[in-house]
Amino acid sequence: MTDTPPAASAPPKPRNFFSALEIDTRLLGMIGAFVVICLVFNFLTEGRFMTPRNLFNLTIQTASVAIMATGMVFVIVTRNIDLSVGSLLATCSAMMAMTQTWFVPDWLGFGLNNPATMPIAVVVGILTGLLIGAFQGWLIGYLAIPAFIVTLGGFLVWRNVAWHLTKGQTIGPLDENFQLFGGINGTLGETWSWIFAVVAIIGSLYALIQSRRTRVAHEFPVKPVWAEALIGAIIAATIIGFVAILNAYEIPTARLQRIYEARGEILPEGTIAGYGIPISVLLLILIVIVMTIVARRTRLGRYIFATGGNPEAAALAGINTRLLTVKVFAIMGMLCAISAIVASSRQTFHSNDIGTLDELRVIAAAVIGGTALAGGMGTIYGAVLGALIMQSLQSGMAMVGVDAPYQNMVVGSVLVLAVFIDILYRRRTGDRT
Amino acid sequence: MTAPLVEMRDMVKSFGGIKAVDHVTIDLYPGEVVGVLGHNGAGKSVLMKMLSGALQRDSGEIYINGEKATINNPRDARNYQIETIYQYLALADNLDAASNLFLGRELMSPTGFVNDAQMEAETRKILARLNPNFRRFHTPVAGLSGGQRQSVAIARAVYFNARILIMDEPTAALGVQETQMVAELIEQLKSEGIGIFLIDHDIHQVKMLCDRANVMKNGQLVGTVKVDEVSEDDMLGMIIAGKCPANAIPGPGALQTA
Numbered sequence: 001m002t003d004t005p006p007a008a009s010a011p012p013k014p015r016n017f018f019s020a021l022e023i024d025t026r027l028l029g030m031i032g033a034f035v036v037i038c039l040v041f042n043f044l045t046e047g048r049f050m051t052p053r054n055l056f057n058l059t060i061q062t063a064s065v066a067i068m069a070t071g072m073v074f075v076i077v078t079r080n081i082d083l084s085v086g087s088l089l090a091t092c093s094a095m096m097a098m099t100q101t102w103f104v105p106d107w108l109g110f111g112l113n114n115p116a117t118m119p120i121a122v123v124v125g126i127l128t129g130l131l132i133g134a135f136q137g138w139l140i141g142y143l144a145i146p147a148f149i150v151t152l153g154g155f156l157v158w159r160n161v162a163w164h165l166t167k168g169q170t171i172g173p174l175d176e177n178f179q180l181f182g183g184i185n186g187t188l189g190e191t192w193s194w195i196f197a198v199v200a201i202i203g204s205l206y207a208l209i210q211s212r213r214t215r216v217a218h219e220f221p222v223k224p225v226w227a228e229a230l231i232g233a234i235i236a237a238t239i240i241g242f243v244a245i246l247n248a249y250e251i252p253t254a255r256l257q258r259i260y261e262a263r264g265e266i267l268p269e270g271t272i273a274g275y276g277i278p279i280s281v282l283l284l285i286l287i288v289i290v291m292t293i294v295a296r297r298t299r300l301g302r303y304i305f306a307t308g309g310n311p312e313a314a315a316l317a318g319i320n321t322r323l324l325t326v327k328v329f330a331i332m333g334m335l336c337a338i339s340a341i342v343a344s345s346r347q348t349f350h351s352n353d354i355g356t357l358d359e360l361r362v363i364a365a366a367v368i369g370g371t372a373l374a375g376g377m378g379t380i381y382g383a384v385l386g387a388l389i390m391q392s393l394q395s396g397m398a399m400v401g402v403d404a405p406y407q408n409m410v411v412g413s414v415l416v417l418a419v420f421i422d423i424l425y426r427r428r429t430g431d432r433t
Numbered sequence: 434m435t436a437p438l439v440e441m442r443d444m445v446k447s448f449g450g451i452k453a454v455d456h457v458t459i460d461l462y463p464g465e466v467v468g469v470l471g472h473n474g475a476g477k478s479v480l481m482k483m484l485s486g487a488l489q490r491d492s493g494e495i496y497i498n499g500e501k502a503t504i505n506n507p508r509d510a511r512n513y514q515i516e517t518i519y520q521y522l523a524l525a526d527n528l529d530a531a532s533n534l535f536l537g538r539e540l541m542s543p544t545g546f547v548n549d550a551q552m553e554a555e556t557r558k559i560l561a562r563l564n565p566n567f568r569r570f571h572t573p574v575a576g577l578s579g580g581q582r583q584s585v586a587i588a589r590a591v592y593f594n595a596r597i598l599i600m601d602e603p604t605a606a607l608g609v610q611e612t613q614m615v616a617e618l619i620e621q622l623k624s625e626g627i628g629i630f631l632i633d634h635d636i637h638q639v640k641m642l643c644d645r646a647n648v649m650k651n652g653q654l655v656g657t658v659k660v661d662e663v664s665e666d667d668m669l670g671m672i673i674a675g676k677c678p679a680n681a682i683p684g685p686g687a688l689q690t691a
Contacts (some may be wrong), residue, residue: 214550297546299539302528306536309527309573316487316523317537318508376527 021227026370026425030385037389041396049396052249056275059246060183062384062391063280064089064343065358069365069383070291071335074328076366077308079375080140080147082329084154085336086358088132090162092340096125097171097350100178118177125337132158133333134326141325155359163352172349182345186279190247193276197243201236208232246281247274280342284384287338292380304328308376364411365390368418390414436499438463438628439484439597444493446479453479455652456493456685461597461628466619468639468646468660469632470672476652477632481599484630485517486510497597511538516590517599524582526575530567531556533574534589559588563618580611587618598622598629604638616642636665650675653686 041049048054068085075082100121104110110117132154139150173179180186188196208228215222222228251259251273260267295301307314307321315321339358344350369386371378390411397407437460446454454476461467469477482488484495486507495502497513504510510517517523524533531552540555542548553570560567564584574582583603590598600619604612619629619642633639639646640660648655648671656677658668667678675688 218550218554220550220553293546297549299541299547302532302536302539302547306525306528306532309525310523313523313525313533314536316485316507316517316519318506318511319537376525 021231022223023231024379026382026422027379027385029421029425030369030382030389034385034389034392037392037396041392041399045396045399048399052245052274054395054399055245056184056249056278058388058392058395059281060278060346061395062388063183063278063284064339064346064355065361065365065391066284066384066387067287067339067342068332068335068358068362069369069387070287070380071332072362072366073291073369073371073378073380073383074295074304075147075332076363076371076373077375077378078304078325078328079308079311080325080328081363081373082136082147082151082332083359083363084136084151084158085332085339085362086355086360087155087158087162088129088333088336089340089343089355089358090352091132091158091165092125092129092337093344093350093354094162094165094171095128096121096178096337096340097174097344098165099124100175101171113176115177117175118180121175121178122341125340126334127337129333129335129337129340130330131333133336134330136333137326137329140329141322159352159356166350166352168352170349170351174345174348174350178341179345179348181280181283181341182348183278183280183342184275185345185348187246187275188277188279188282190274190276193243193247193274196277196282197239200239204235204239205232208235243277246278247276249275251275280346283338283342287335288380288384295380300324300327305376310376361387361390364415368415370422372422386418435462437461437496438465438498439630440496440499441480441484442494442496444480444483444495445491446476446483446488447491452652454483454490457649457652457654458684459647459654459657461630463596463626463628464623465645466623466629466631466643468643469630469649470634470636470639470646470668471649471655472672475649475672477649478601480649481517481601481630481632484510484597485515485599487517508537511593514594514596515599516593516595516597517601518583518586518590518603519601524574524585527573529573530560530570530577530585530588533585534559534592536589538593555592556588559592560584563588563591564614578611579606580608580614583607583611583615587615591622595622595627598627599632600629601632602634603631604633604635612638636668639668640665647684648672650686654684655686655688656681656683658682 038050068089072082072085100117104114104117104120105112136150136154139145140147208231212222212228253267256271256273257267295304303314303319303324306317307319307324311321340355343354347354365387366378366383367373367386368389369379369382369384371383393411393414394407397410402410439461440458441460442458444454444457445452457476457480459467459469459480469481471477479488483490483493484504486504486509489505495504502513504513504515525536528536531549534556535552540548540551542551557570564581567581567584569577569581574585577585583606587603604615607615616638619631622629631639631643643660645657646660646668647657648668650672655671655675658671658678658681660668662680663678667681670676670678671681675686677683677687
């Protein structure tokens with residue numbers, strides 16, 4: 001056994017196209033899978049799949065599961081699992097529904113649709129998720145009860161806590177401002193969507209340039225300039241395309257008319273307005289950014305991955321792995337609450353069955369997105385793409401007219417297949433983790 | 434003579450009914466390499482883990498530079514500049530060299546985020562000194578050879594200015610050349626006045642690297658010898674039978690001869 005001889009001598013030779021770009025091949029694979037799914041369903045539905053309307057719906061259907069999937073990445077990376085997210089979502093949803101229909105309007109006497117209602121409900125929901133998540137994390141981290149058991153218990157407990165709180169009733173309609181998080185009832189509109197696009201493009205290009213500057217300052221090897229420029233162009237084009245599609249979904253004239261009437265104006269002849277980015281999707285984008293920063297740029301994120309890679313090494317390095325478990329599950333709980341906002345406002349009421357089976361969708365999204373159940377590996381964007389792939393499969397099949405039982409059979413098989421492909425991929429790249 | 438760098442007095446640690454470490458007293462002086470020998474289960478790793486903070490002692494006292502030290506966890510030990518290189522390389526396989534080197538002590542940027550670029554630069558600097566062939570700064574350490582992984586572990590101790598270094602079979606996973614590299618490194622650290630506890634099974638290596646050696650058996654100290662004054666067979670006799678040669682300082686675990 002000797003040291004590997006220097007593989008790359010000082011200035012790296014020009015490499016092939018993809019290695020020069022240094023793009024994660026797994027990411028490419030997932031984007032490829034998504035594109036294939038879109039094209040196949042578009043063909044089968046004679047062009048109905050890739051319409052602005054359907055793609056818009058796809059984004060708002062994905063948001064709730066995708067938000068929770070970002071948290072599930074941390075949970076699975078630390079070698080845990082959370083089976084309780086769907087039930088926790090229901091409890092948070094029940095708490096928020098009660099806050100906005102009983103507590104604030106009646107007990108506090110604020111009346112219906114008071115501007116204070118929405119923020120109060122959101123705070124109540126997030127606190128609920130945070131506390132329950134932290135409590136489950138404490139059971140797992142400090143009392144050493146396996147996560148599978150704690151959250152299996154939580155799966156049964158929290159759904160029925162929600163039932164108990166609401167006495168099994170459906171609660172609605174929810175507060176008008178709260179419903180803005182529901183997707184179609186709250187969008188940015190065309191102008192603000194383009195402003196968002198500009199800000200997003202400037203932000204990502206700035207981040208690219210900044211990271212290159214840092215590497216140059218430290219005299220580290222950098223990508224060729226054309227590769228950086230190409231990546232920047234791809235990001236910008238993606239953002240523009242995304243916003244253009246969402247803006248192209250037009251608000252029906254009857255609805256526009258109501259909006260104008262509510263303002264006391266008359267709808268000018270021939271007015272056309274697009275929906276733009278749904279607020280729920282904006283929320284998802286913000287969460288993805290924050291969670292990615294936590295994963296890559298904070299101590300907490302570093303410790304989450306270190307603990308997943310080697311718990312003993314992490315403990316020997318002085319990391320408090322028990323407290324870390326509490327934090328990870330508290331984050332998961334908070335994200336369940338945010339998903340509860342999106343899910344309940346999307347259906348405009350709270351119901352007992354809200355979030356049913358979401359735990360499985362969320363875990364599947366994270367796993368399809370490349371999160372390894374053995375721990376230590378996973379990405380936030382992967383989990384979101386995983387959620388998007390599953391949702392597009394499901395709604396595509398629904399559009400084609402596949403019955404629900406067959407849909408589930410396909411989604412189940414895809415989950416297993418995706419993990420198998422991932423295993424093959426890792427074997428080939430010699431990636432042991 | 435100056436106060437010892439480390440003195441562990443009357444250390445005791447039990448697991449259930451088994452005394453893993455049974456009233457052991459040993460010391461270490463600056464610039465000295467002291468071997469800790471014994472069979473598997475003799476208690477040498479447990480003894481060292483009480484110094485590195487990975488285990489808490491039942492009783493006994495630790496003195497650093499003559500002053501009583503409180504070591505209850507790995508962070509305490511680090512504050513006394515005690516660094517450990519573990520037998521099964523305490524590295525997170527999924528992280529790269531820099532993240533491992535700074536694990537638990539990340540360099541932060543003024544904005545409060547981990548400063549990866551700075552950490553990579555420091556890692557490149559120190560590894561250029563310890564292992565000039567090291568090139569793979571962006572791969573998870575799982576993909577590195579045993580020697581490369583060991584150089585990351587050693588770099589960690591060196592970077593943070595260890596005064597006291599505990600090495601638990603540092604060459605067990607290494608080839609001949611890499612073992613040579615580690616041996617040279619130990620000489621270098623020694624010349625810088627660092628005290629090293631070396632847990633090892635290889636008597637030959639102990640003879641080569643150590644100044645003194647403590648032999649343990651069944652949790653007790655058999656005795657302490659100066660390695661130059663005894664033969665390899667003498668040391669083997671201590672390890673296997675607990676029999677002290679005449680020029681050893683016998684401990685409570687020494688075989689009582691009539």
